[in-house]
Amino acid sequence: MPFDAQTTAAAARRTSPDPRPVGLWLLGVAGMVWIMVALGGATRLTGSGLSIMEWAPLSGALPPLSEAEWNRLYALYQTIPQYALVNQGFGLAGFKGIFWLEWTHRLWGRLIGLAFALPLAWFWLRGQIPAGTKGRLLLLLLLGGLQGAVGWFMVASGFEADRTAVSPYRLVVHLGLALGLYAALLWTGLSLLRPPAAPHPAFASLRRQVKAAAWLVAAAMLAGGFVAGIKAGLDYNTFPLMDGRLVPEGYWRLEPAWRNLTANIPAVQFNHRLLATLAALAALGAALAAWRRLPPGAARRACLGLGAAVCLQYGLGIATLLLVVPAWLGTLHQACAVLVLTAALVALHALRAPRRPT
Structure with missing residues (x-):
């Protein structure tokens, strides 16, 4: 009977999917989240986070492609307190300077979503998700989408009267969720790679x-x-x-x-x-x-x-x-x-x- 148990365990190991590709993928996504946290810090420190006043998950992936679109976005920015109290009169060139950093920050977030969702679907359809991890991976996908919504919730607080920056409470929620997502990705990836x-x-x-x-x-x-x-x-x-x-x-x-x-x-x-x-x-x-x-x-x-x-x-x-x-x-x-x-x-x-x- 012990021999049969060992044989069964060995056969299960041979037929179960190799966890290493999934573990390496998760560590790669965690690295992208790390970069996202750094980009978020740069965006905050340069006052760039309020430069984009629209929440457009799909169309916002493209930058302004005409001078008319640049002027439209700049006119929107001129309606918030940050412009009137901090950046009044810095012109379209100044606006472009802060716009590009925030746009890059949001684009990187979209790329993280694709870098997680597309390989997840590929591994799933090929039956390469290790046993016991499907639920966790779906939860990570949900948390990633939630992080985008929380990010907009944070940014929107900066448009309120007399505010020149986002709410510190919403900022901490946004940061905390990013760190939680990063920790979960890192821990899951390590668990698949290191016994x-x-x-x-x-x-x-x-x-x-x-x-x-x-x-x-x-x-x-x-x-x-x-x-x-x-x-x-x-x-x-x-x-x-x-x-x-x-x-x-x-x-x-x-x-x-x-x-x-x-x-x-x-x-x-x-x-x-x-x-x-x-x-x-x-x-x-x-x-x-x-x-x-x-x-x-x-x-x-x-x-x-x-x-x-x-x-x-x-x-x-x-x-x-x-x-x-x-x-x-x-x-x-x-x-x-x-x-x-x-x-x-x-x-x-x-x-x-x-x-x-x-």
Whole structure:
């Protein structure tokens, strides 16, 4: 009977589809989402996100093809507060400068949709979807479509009276959904490509450390969304103190108290600094523990990579603050945040417990 069971398992492996092509495809789409997050940061930092005032999922894939169309879109832009209060009189040439970045951002989102939907249909029709992943892939497709709708929901908030930027709350929802989609793509792809490693006595405690670091990284990134949303990085451009104080004056000045967490510049920036510092300490602690307790291998390298990534990101964050958020450095800081999240997920994946046999 044991021989029959082994034979059956071997036959199942031979007849089941190879998961590697699907895993590589998912990692490729995750890479495109990473680029999308960086493009979103550049769009926000340059004030380009409100330059396209129409939601046209199909026809919007084409840029303006005539001078009349350029003038029509520019006239639409002139009706919103951002033009009147920030960019008044910068002319059609100035409008084109911000338009192209937002158009590229939206085009890249459409390309991500195609890069996911078309191969999904191809793998599905050919019977190459690994067992147990069809539901997850359909959910990822749904989340991708939802992200486009949430993006427009965010942009539309910037057209309201007296606004020159989008709602920070909607910005954080948009960012959070993008990060969740990226994490799901990365984790699913890794799971199809990398079987669980042989268990090690130190895995369980290290997994707890890395999990804590991963949650702190995610919290710091969402807190960074509020920093971006209310432009809190343009104030308190010193480090490590804020206006000579560890905790800035006026931390609790807004009522009700919860608004300080999302709308009060000193509190929002302090919270981002605090969460980033805690995430860095947790990641470095996990890297040190892995260095001392794990043998050479993928799990050890992943934990050390997490420590290196968090050091790079922390340095970029300080530089971005001290230089008063230049667009190129702010974009790099946002892109590197995804690198830290990637390193945390790769380390957590390498330390995961093997599945119990059923």
